[in-house]
Amino acid sequence: xxxxxxxxxxxxxxxxxxxxxxxxxxxxxxxxxxxxxxxxxxxxxxxxxxxxxxxxxxxxxxxxxxxxxxxxxxxxxxxxxxxxxxxxxxxxxxxxxxxxxxxxxxxxxxxxxxxxxxxxxxxxxxxxxxxxxxxxxxxxxxxxxxxxxxxxxxxxxxxxxxxxxxxxxxxxxxxxxxxxxxxxxxxxxxxxxxxxxxxxxxxxxxxxxxxxxxxxxxxxxxxxxxxxxxxxxxxxxxxxxxxxxxxxxxxxxxxxxxxxxxxxxxxxxxxxxxxxxxxxxxxxxxxxxxxxxxxxxxxxxxxxxxxxxxxxxxxxxxxxxxxxxxxxxxxxxxxxxxxxxxxxxxxxxxxxxxxxxxxxxxxxxxxxxxxxxxxxxxxxxxxxxxxxxxxxxxxxxxxxxxxxxxxxx
Amino acid sequence: xxxxxxxxxxxxxxxxxxxxxxxxxxxxxxxxxxxxxxxxxxxxxxxxxxxxxxxxxxxxxxxxxxxxxxxxxxxxxxxxxxxxxxxxxxxxxxxxxxxxxxxxxxxxxxxxxxxxxxxxxxxxxxxxxxxxxxxxxxxxxxxxxxxxxxxxxxxxxxxxxxxxxxxxxxxxxxxxxxxxxxxxxxxxxxxxxxxxxxxxxxxxxxxxxxxxxxxxxxxxxxxxxxxxxxxxxxxxxxxxxxxxxxxxxxxxxxxxxxxxxxxxxxxxxxxxxxxxxxxxxxxxxxxxxxxxxxxxxxxxxxxxxxxxxxxxxxxxxxxxxxxxxxxxxxxxxxxxxxxxxxxxxxxxxxxxxxxxxxxxxxxxxxxxxxxxxxxxxxxxxxxxxxxxxxxxxxxxxxxxxxxxxxxxx
Numbered sequence: 001x002x003x004x005x006x007x008x009x010x011x012x013x014x015x016x017x018x019x020x021x022x023x024x025x026x027x028x029x030x031x032x033x034x035x036x037x038x039x040x041x042x043x044x045x046x047x048x049x050x051x052x053x054x055x056x057x058x059x060x061x062x063x064x065x066x067x068x069x070x071x072x073x074x075x076x077x078x079x080x081x082x083x084x085x086x087x088x089x090x091x092x093x094x095x096x097x098x099x100x101x102x103x104x105x106x107x108x109x110x111x112x113x114x115x116x117x118x119x120x121x122x123x124x125x126x127x128x129x130x131x132x133x134x135x136x137x138x139x140x141x142x143x144x145x146x147x148x149x150x151x152x153x154x155x156x157x158x159x160x161x162x163x164x165x166x167x168x169x170x171x172x173x174x175x176x177x178x179x180x181x182x183x184x185x186x187x188x189x190x191x192x193x194x195x196x197x198x199x200x201x202x203x204x205x206x207x208x209x210x211x212x213x214x215x216x217x218x219x220x221x222x223x224x225x226x227x228x229x230x231x232x233x234x235x236x237x238x239x240x241x242x243x244x245x246x247x248x249x250x251x252x253x254x255x256x257x258x259x260x261x262x263x264x265x266x267x268x269x270x271x272x273x274x275x276x277x278x279x280x281x282x283x284x285x286x287x288x289x290x291x292x293x294x295x296x297x298x299x300x301x302x303x304x305x306x307x308x309x310x311x312x313x314x315x316x317x318x319x320x321x322x323x324x325x326x327x328x329x330x331x332x333x334x335x336x337x338x339x340x341x342x343x344x345x346x347x348x349x350x351x352x353x354x355x356x357x358x359x360x361x362x363x364x365x366x367x368x369x370x371x372x373x374x375x376x377x378x379x380x381x382x383x384x385x386x387x388x389x390x391x392x393x394x395x396x397x398x399x400x401x402x403x404x405x406x407x408x409x
Numbered sequence: 410x411x412x413x414x415x416x417x418x419x420x421x422x423x424x425x426x427x428x429x430x431x432x433x434x435x436x437x438x439x440x441x442x443x444x445x446x447x448x449x450x451x452x453x454x455x456x457x458x459x460x461x462x463x464x465x466x467x468x469x470x471x472x473x474x475x476x477x478x479x480x481x482x483x484x485x486x487x488x489x490x491x492x493x494x495x496x497x498x499x500x501x502x503x504x505x506x507x508x509x510x511x512x513x514x515x516x517x518x519x520x521x522x523x524x525x526x527x528x529x530x531x532x533x534x535x536x537x538x539x540x541x542x543x544x545x546x547x548x549x550x551x552x553x554x555x556x557x558x559x560x561x562x563x564x565x566x567x568x569x570x571x572x573x574x575x576x577x578x579x580x581x582x583x584x585x586x587x588x589x590x591x592x593x594x595x596x597x598x599x600x601x602x603x604x605x606x607x608x609x610x611x612x613x614x615x616x617x618x619x620x621x622x623x624x625x626x627x628x629x630x631x632x633x634x635x636x637x638x639x640x641x642x643x644x645x646x647x648x649x650x651x652x653x654x655x656x657x658x659x660x661x662x663x664x665x666x667x668x669x670x671x672x673x674x675x676x677x678x679x680x681x682x683x684x685x686x687x688x689x690x691x692x693x694x695x696x697x698x699x700x701x702x703x704x705x706x707x708x709x710x711x712x713x714x715x716x717x718x719x720x721x722x723x724x725x726x727x728x729x730x731x732x733x734x735x736x737x738x739x740x741x742x743x744x745x746x747x748x749x750x751x752x753x754x755x756x757x758x759x760x761x762x763x764x765x766x767x768x769x770x771x772x773x774x775x776x777x778x779x780x781x782x783x784x785x786x787x788x789x790x791x792x793x794x795x796x797x798x799x800x801x802x803x804x805x806x807x808x809x810x811x812x813x814x815x816x817x818x
Contacts, residue, residue, distance in 0.1 A: 055747040056740025056765070087736040089750065089766025122733025123767050186720055186737065227719040229734075230741035310636040310719070310805075311595055311813055318814035324531025325638075327496040328595065331465025332639035338464040341498065356465070357498025358532050396719075398810050404720055405727030 001159075003285040003374050003394075005277035008148060008163045014176045015144035016199040018042040018241030022142035023153035026134025028127055029082030029120060036134040037153035038103065039077035039197065040142050045241045047074040048209025049115070050217050052234035058086035059096040059126075060116035061233060067112050068210070075113040077237065078103050079195065080120075080131050081156050081182075086232035087123035095128040102132040106139055119156055119182065119195055119233050147178050154182040154195055157403060162274040168263035171246030171256040175202040177264055181271040185280040185404060187226035194275070196221055196236040198268055202260055203248040204240035211252060213238040215261060220268035223300075223391045226279040227400070228308040238264070276392045281399030284316050285375045291388040292344075292381040298335050299382070299389035305333035306378060313396030316376070321367030323352050330380055342383030348376060410568075412694040412783050412803070414686035417557060417572045423585045424553035425608040427451040427650030431551030432562035435543025437536055438491030438529060445543040446562035447512065448486035448606065449551050454650045456483040457618025458524070459626045461643035467495035468505040468535075469525035470642060476521050477619070484522040486646065487512050488604065489529075489540050490565050490591075495641035496532035504537040511541040515548055526604055528565055528591065528642050556587050563591040563604055566812060571683040577672035580655030580665040584611040586673055590630075590680040594689040594813060595638040603684070605630055605645040607677055611669055612657040613649035620661060622647040624670060629677035632709075632800045635688040636809070637717040647673070685801045690809030693725045694784045700797040701753075701790040707744050708791070708798035714742035715787060722805030725785070730776030732761050739789055751792030757785060 019041055026036040041047070049068050051061045067074070078099060085092045100114040118126060141149075151161035163180040183194030204212065217236050242248075249257050277285050288306050293299035306312055309329040315322040326345060331338070345353035350366045353359055370376055428450055435445040450456070458477050460470045476483070487508060494501045509523040527535060550558075560570030572589040592603030607625065626645050651657075658666050686694050697715050702708035715721055718738040724731040735754060740747070754762035759775045762768055779785055 054737060054740035055744065056736050056749050056752075084733070087733045087762065087766060089764055091766065121731070122737060123762065124733075125767075186734075229718050229720050229737065232733075232737045232740060309638050310809070311638050314810055314813035317810065320814065322530070324493070324496045324533075324641075325595075327465050328463060328531060328638065328641045331463035331641060335464065340465050343465075353496065353532065355498055357496060357500065358534075396810060398807050400719070401723055401726065401805060401807050401810060404723035405729065 001283065002278040003282055005160050005274055007161050008151065010148035012165060013147040013163050014165045014167065014178055016176050016178050016241055017201045017243035018045060019199050019239060020142040020144050021146035021150045022138040022140065023146065023149040024134045024137035024141060026130050028080055028130050034153040035081045036131060036138050037079040037150050038138045038142065041075050041239060042241060045074065045239055046204050046206040046209045047237065047239050048213040049235060049237045050213045052231055054230050054232050056087060056232050058084050058118060058233045059088055059092035060085055060118045061235060062093065063096050063100070064115045064235060067115060070112065072112045074115055075109045076103055076107060077115045077117065077197065079117040079154050081154060082120040083118060083124060083126045084120045084122045084233050085118040085126040088125060092126060095126045098128045099131045103135055106135055115237065117195055117235050122232060147180060151180040154180065156182060157184040157280060158182050158278050160278050162271055162278065164267045164270045166263055166267050168259065170202055170259045170263065171249060173245035175200055175244045175246055177267050179267050179271050181275060183275040184278050185227060186229040186231040187224065187275060187279065194231055194234055196271060198264060199239040199241065200264060201241045201244040203242045203244060203246050204260065205248065205250045208249065208252055209238060209240065215252070216265055216268045219265050220272040224272050224276050225304060225307050225391060225393050226276065273392055276394055279394035280403045281397040282394035283397055284395040286316060286393050286395065287377040287390060288393060289377060289379045289388065289390045290382065291379065292383050292385060293387040294385035296387045296389045299387055300391065302330055302333040302335065302380060302382065303389055303391040305329045307391050307393035310396055316371065316395035317397045319371040321364060321371045323347065323367060326378060327353060344381040344383065346379040410692065411687040412691055414569050414683055416570050417560065419557035421574060422556040422572050423574045423576065423587055425585050425587050425650055426610045426652035427454060428608045428648060429551040429553050430555035430559045431547040431549065432555065432558040433543045433546035433550060435539050437489055437539050443562040444490045445540060445547050446488040446559050447547045447551065450484050450648060451650060454483065454648055455613050455615040455618045456646065456648050457622040458644060458646045459622045461640055463639050463641045465496060465641050467493050467527055467642045468497055468501035469494055469527045470644060471502065472505050472509070473524045473644060476524060479521070481521045483524055484518045485512055485516060486524045486526065486606065488526040488563055490563060491529040492527055492533060492535045493529045493531045493642050494527040494535040497534060501535060504535045507537045508540045512544055515544055524646065526644050528604055531641060556589060560589040563589065565591060566593040566689060567591050567687050569687050571680055571687065573676045573679045575672060575676050577668065579611055579668045579672065580658060582654035584609055584653045584655055586676050588676050588680050590684055592684040593687050594635060595640045603640055603643055605680060607673060608648040608650065609673060610650045610653040611655050612651045612653060613669070614657065614659045617658065617661055618647060618649065624661065625674055625677045628674050629681040633681050633685050634713060634716050634800060634802050635685065682801055685803055688803035689812045690806040691803035692806055693804040695725060695802050695804065696786040696799060697802060698786060698788045698797065698799045699791065700788065701792050701794060702796040703794035705796045705798045708796055709800065711739055711742040711744065711789060711791065712798055712800040714738045716800050716802035719805055725780070725804035726806045728780040730773060730780045732756065732776060735787060736762060753790040753792065755788040
């Protein structure tokens with residue numbers, strides 16, 4: 001059961017001019033499943049991306065990186081579920097190239113103008129022939145208002161499709177932003193999430209797109225964790241179709257650039273949080289906020305130590321205010337000169353620990369009350385500076401074990 | 410159910426001359442439980458220790474460190490379960506001191522000659538008055554052949570007491586080594602385990618004891634992980650009672666010193682592995698061996714990435730050879746210039762991945778067969794050097810979640 005998350009209302013997902021989406025059933029792993037999605041971009045779109053830092057990155061990630069580095073004018077994204085095409089060596093690269101070539105031939109573009117994405121089981125050969133056989137149906141299905149279908153088409157263990165839209169005034173014109181993402185396990189994105197696609201019709205210089213993708217990921221997908229496992233396939237793509245009437249954005253730190261980033265970040269953050277809300281076996285949505293650090297980096301380290309601790313996560317699952325486990329995680333977060341007598345811990349508004357020990361005014365029933373909520377903020381103050389950072393995570397439940405013990409069967 | 414581990418046969422636990430052990434029921438957290446243990450050392454024992462690197466270290470850990478640093482001649486160890494006296498601030502230090510003072514008064518020694526140890530729930534006040542009230546019974550119980558009782562007296566969520574004995578020829582005389590340890594969750598020791606006590610009657614210079622403890626921990630308790638949570642209370646104490654007839658050991662790199670280390674390391678490693686075998690919810694004992702690295706440190710990093718991955722651990726629980734998850738963990742272990750095309754993966758004798766992809770000769774049924782075993786060795790070859798390292802771990806089961814969701818209730 002996802003935490004306060006329901007499927008998007010298709011009528012509230014705005015089309016992005018210049019982007020059409022088609023979905024098909026290609027029987028890649030299981031029959032009767034929407035498992036193939038194409039994003040078709042009109043000529044002139046700006047595209048940037050960030051990808052997993054996992055050295056075992058999948059074949060499609062390798063091709064995406066290469067094609068974006070070469071500044072190829074991207075015209076299509078090809079996404080399959082059911083198979084990650086990771087841990088598949090040279091053969092995997094060849095199969096990924098084959099699918100791009102097939103799509104390029106059907107669209108009369110060059111293969112290097114196609115970005116491939118795969119998600120699913122690792123270390124099994126991609127059934128490229130089924131992907132290729134499904135392409136005509138996916139292309140025939142392509143429409144600008146198919147974002148809800150895209151959100152379904154890229155799901156794996158997700159229980160709810162994830163898509164978000166927004167409109168904003170940027171550079172003197174209204175622009176539209178719509179995005180979709182998938183992911184529920186193997187989530188500790190490092191540069192990006194499992195798969196995230198964010199499009200706007202705004203006019204944005206191609207030269208800004210990589211940096212834009214990096215900055216958006218830093219404030220959204222790079223601040224979430226479910227199980228601490230950084231995937232082999234994490235990919236986050238930002239598209240600007242350049243069809244809106246805004247004054248073209250040529251610098252991200254300009255007023256217009258900042259307005260665009262703010263609007264896009266709000267959408268990216270909702271998508272990232274949706275991944276956490278739909279985290280495998282999640283029953284709680286936990287915000288971990290660490291303040292009073294010397295640097296944001298050390299705050300993030302402490303936040304991730306808390307967010308990854310199986311003992312903290314099982315205590316949240318049990319609604320048990322066994323909050324010493326949070327202090328223990330703060331203590332092993334590898335901050336050399338941490339002074340435990342400066343640590344303050346809050347659970348929502350409840351002041352649990354003061355000066356590194358139990359707050360004398362803390363009453364167990366107050367902790368218990370907060371722990372029963374579906375959404376909880378853990379706030380730690382390190383008492384050594386003014387930096388802060390936030391990550392979002394879930395609890396660890398029986399259901400997580402069941403899902404991951406049974407995933408392939 | 411522990412993995413291939415049963416309670417020690419008391420007749421095979423050899424007393425160590427100069428060390429007496431007494432156990433009592435002090436009602437520290439729950440009635441009817443052996444929760445208080447004292448180790449009484451004759452005058453002239455050499456003692457060393459290593460302790461958790463968690464900055465939120467417990468009050469007793471702070472006192473132990475201080476007393477060993479001051480080279481106090483240690484005469485007694487005082488161990489309680491049921492309460493960790495961690496996250497308890499100045500008040501916790503005072504309570505730990507109170508219990509040491511009470512024991513010292515009863516034994517007619519100085520409080521600084523007592524080392525305190527606590528394990529149990531964090532951030533609750535230690536009921537020092539109950540510890541103190543239980544001391545006379547513990548002292549009255551003290552006998553050299555009470556190692557099996559000690560193993561019981563220090564248990565928390567352990568399901569099996571853990572103690573190991575050995576004899577060896579060192580420096581021209583037979584020496585005896587006996588140790589005990591406890592721990593089942595919050596196990597990713599960093600300098601030591603939850604609690605481990607290893608005694609020998611060998612004659613060893615006091616000046617060597619800290620280094621001896623460090624080296625023994627490095628090859629045993631610092632190579633295990635259950636859930637990646639480094640405890641606030643990890644303590645590993647090495648005692649040499651100086652009662653055997655061996656030529657006194659004055660250098661660890663001498664022939665005699667090395668013989669002693671080998672014999673003690675074998676015992677320490679069995680104790681450390683016993684902790685893993687009794688890991689919370691464990692159904693499998695997993696050895697993760699990483700070879701072909703540039704340094705032992707990077708091999709250990711990769712081994713821990715595998716050993717901590719919830720996805721790898723749930724696959725072991727399910728006996729599912731979903732082995733791409735292991736490659737994914739290798740990939741995110743943060744080795745900057747890792748070449749995925751050099752990676753080889755073996756499951757016991759089965760060659761699963763070659764050159765970073767699925768080994769063409771690998772058959773799923775071979776992986777399946779190994780995955781069903783209770784003991785499995787994962788061997789990864791990085792193909793970049795000749796260093797190696799090993800860690801031991803468990804799977805992640807429903808039972809782990811149950812135990813930690815219910816621990817306080």
